Amino acid sequence: MIHFVGAGPGAEDLITVRGQRYLEQADVVIYAGSLVNPGLLKSTKETCEIYNSAKMTLEEVLEVMEQADREQKMTVRLHTGDPCLYGAIREQMDHLDELGIAYDSCPGVSSFCGAAAALNLEYTLPEVSQSVVITRMEGRTPVPAKEKVAAFASHNATMVLFLSTGLLEKLEGQLIEGGYKEDTPAAIVYKATWPEEESYICTVSTLAETAKAHGITKTALIIVGDVVTHHAYERSKLYDPEFTTEFRQGVK
Template identity: 70%
Template sequence: MITFVGAGSGAEDLITVRGQQLLKEADIVIYAGSLVNPGLLSLCRKECQVYNSAEMTLEEVLGVMISAYREGKQIIRLHTGDPCLYGAIREQMDALKKENIPYDICPGVSSFCGAAAALGAEYTLPGISQSVVITRMAGRTPVPDQESIASFAAHQATMVIFLSTGRLSELPAELIRGGYPADTPAAIVYKATWPEEKTLRCTVGTLQETARREGITKTALIVVGRILGDGYGRSKLYDPSFTTEFRRASEPEMQGGKETDAAQERSCNE
């Protein structure tokens, strides 16, 4: 079996229990050496063969996987975070399908979750934002025109921007062009959950200056949105005036001094 495993966002103990066990049983591990914490390789058996995919092409990675599979070995393709985000796994899976080789996927903790933890942030605050846009700036890898930073910024949703720290000379202008005011709260999270993690709070207008001052040029996420500010609405889920499937309201919900019909009848199944 070939298994794509999410290594987690950086800290060695943020790999899943399943992923940890798979590494312990592996005969072959091909890991994203530029991003995955090498400490995870200590879980591997001494006889396990380890390959650093940062030094390999897609064809070389596939060559190792296909050859090892035909020899009856257990192969782990270890990706950073969760492989579903910027993991380039689709092309690997499609190539394996053509060879009639089975594979499985073990999810991992994405760095965008690690960044929220580092900031003590909730990406979906009532009355502020109920959506999260995960995206990147166009660079050597293009981005579809309809997915430009400016077009997403027009929604004023929470944005988590990957792979764009090296383009901070352009990013603030695109965010502002899309509709974010320059004083919109923002943050740069460097190596979320790694021992050297660093969180820098700033605004859209000061993103470039903040990164330059701290010497951050890569391996960082950018978070943008009013969820990083202080204001938000109370969640209805635990509001005493809100009836849910599991709890009756203990207080009436008041609007203009009168209990609303909606408060008497509605339920929340969150």
């Protein structure tokens, strides 16, 4: 069996209980060394074979999985955050399907959740924003034409951008072109939940300037929208004494 496991956003104690148990039981671990906290590997068995996929091709990763399956070893494929976001897991799963090798997924805490925690932020404030767009800038790898940042920006919803820290000047232009005002609140969160975590509040037009001032060039999330500064919002209906729910009768 191969378990695709979300390592969480960085802190060693933010992996799930299930993910931790799989790591403790694993005979083979293939981890995304460019982003996963290596401290998580301390819980593996002494006999566990550990591979850093940052130095491997897809074919090499699959070869390790196939060999482990032939030897009836339990494998953990350890991805950063939650594997379903920018984890490149589908191509691995499709190959395993072709070979008839069993696998499953263990979700993890995504770094976009860790970034919100760093800022004590709620992404969905009533009457401010009820949607979160998770996307990235187009760099060396393209994005579908209909998913350009400018197109998403036209909604003025909360936006969280992965893999875009090295493209902030272009990002600013795309956000403004799409409809965000230059003074729209924004934030840069570097290595959310790691010991070296840093977070900075700025605006759409000062994203590049802020990152440069603090020497941030990678491993950061960008958050855009009025929720960043806890913009004036409406009280939640769920806890409004006048609002009737399945569990209590509202009183006027």
